[in-house]
Amino acid sequence: MTQARPPAQYSAEDEDFRRSLQLTRWLAVIALMLLLGIGTKSWLSGHGGHAVMLWTFAALIAINGTVYLFLKKHELHMVGLLAIVIVLFGYLFASGGESNTGPLWFYAFPPLLFYLTNLRQGTIMLATCLAMALVIFQWPQLPFVTTEYSADFKIRFLTSVLFESLFCFILEYSRLKARSRLLELARSHEQAARTDELTGLPNRRAMHQRLLEEYSRYQRSGHHFSVALIDLDWFKRINDDYGHDAGDASLKQFADLVRDIVRQTDLGARWGGEEFLLLLPDTSLLQALTLAERLRQKVADTEFRFRDQVLPVTISAGVSSITQSDSVNHLLKQVDVQLYSAKENGRNQIAPRVKSRATTSHQDSPRPS
Ligand SMILES: Nc1nc2c(ncn2[C@@H]2O[C@H](COP(=O)(O)OP(=O)(O)OP(=O)(O)O)[C@@H](O)[C@H]2O)c(=O)[nH]1
Known part of the structure; x- marks a missing residue:
């Protein structure tokens, strides 16, 4: 028997993906503006070479963005942007930017990096950048290094960036943990809201939703279904x-008997009090009547025990098919009328009653399992 399906909802993964998509786009735009702006300022203050380098990085970001506009591949856009930014930091470490302040832009990197990637990839990329900074700081005579930093700056920069990275790692780790706990909680609440506590069967809410789904499937593609409303007889007396x-x-x-008797695609739910509803997809009225009768017989043959007492449990049920109704509400009304009729006729029976096997047609064939 299927469990009631959760309502279609925007998953947390979709939400994360949407956020990272937006953030990557915004970062690309901001980086582009900054590079163009600072490049222009450098040009005006006579640092032509530096300006050209910054504009080159701006052009790379613009090309990466244009490729994204055509291909719509978010992963590729993000990886491209991160690769450009890492090379840009390499350039800033090696050249010092203006007045050796270039490396200071690196402080903005760790929080964004962990958010955009994941803890493992973020850590690898940060370690690569820091190793690159260490090499450049340590060997200023390397061919592509055009500046030198004071010992104080190097120590303070590396230790403070390490501290910041560690802090960002811990924050991101806690955020991810809290998020997965919240998701788990939301899932179990959703499950609880759709399950009957006493029997563990789906509840009325879950069944109602599934009935509407099944009805629209019927309207769309003609997949018929039947329902059986079952009521335990003289239940008040059992309680009393x-x-x-x-x-x-x-x-x-x-x-438990309901669980045993229905097939994978059926849904058995507690409809309320001592009433249960079975939803039987792709099942004709006659097939549903046969199943309800089998359940009735099984209940009659089963010894219901509580402590050392045997309880006199029997059921009555009304059955109806969607092919005889024009809405879910109408179907539920019909099945209720049938149940009433089964009760009126003496209980421990199914309604409508099938008079003769001769009247049964090809529809009475066994249900596909
Ligand atoms: N133990 C128990 N009783 C319940 C529960 N829900 C509803 N009931 C009882 O079920 C009884 C239903 O009684 P009635 O509606 O009079 O029906 P009935 O005695 O089964 O008689 P018929 O349906 O006409 O055969 C009431 O006494 C409710 O209190 C439940 O979760 N646990």
Whole structure:
């Protein structure tokens, strides 16, 4: 038997993906503006070479963005942007930027990096950048290094960036942990809101939603379905004569029989009190009547026990098919009328009653399992 399906919802993964998409786009735009702006300022203050380098990086970011506009591949856009930014930091470490302040831009990197990637990839990229800074700081005579930093700057820069990276790692780790705990909680609340506590079967809410889904499937593609409304007979007497706990125990035992008898694609739910509803997809009225009768027989043959007492449990049920109704509400009304009729006719029976096997057609073939 299927469990009731959760409503279609925007998943947390989708939400994360959407955020990282937006952030990458914004970062690309901001980086582009900054590079163009600072490049122009450098040009005006006579640092032509530096300006050209910054504009080159701006052009690379613009090309990366244009490729994204055509291909719409977010991963590629993000990886491209991060690669450009890492090379840009390499350039800033090696050239010092203006007045050796270039490396200071690196402080903005760790929080964004962890958010955009994941802890493992973020750590690898940060370690690569820091190793690159260390090499450049340590060997200023390397061919592409055009500046030198004071010992104080090097020590303070590296230790403070290390501290910041560690802090960002811990924050991101805690954020991810809290997020997965919240998701777990949301999932279990969603499950609880759709499950009957006593029997563990889906509840009325879950069944109602599934009925609407099944009805729109029927309207779309003609997949018919039937329902059976089942009520435990003289249940008040069971409560009165054997106690409320005995009543609860018989509801649970009946729910187990329902689980046993219905197939994977069916749904059996507690509709309320001592009423249960079976939803039987791709099942004709006659097939549904046969199944309901089988369940009735099984209940009649089963010994319902509570402590050392045997409880007199029988069921009545009304059955109806969507092919005889024009809405879910109408179907539920019909099945209720049938249940009433089964009760009126003496209980421990199914309605409508099939008079003769001769009247049964090809529809009475066994249900596909
Ligand atoms: N133990 C127990 N009893 C319940 C629960 N929910 C509803 N009931 C009882 O079920 C009984 C239903 O009684 P009625 O509606 O009069 O129906 P009935 O005695 O089954 O009689 P018929 O349906 O006409 O055969 C009431 O006494 C409710 O209190 C439950 O979760 N546990």
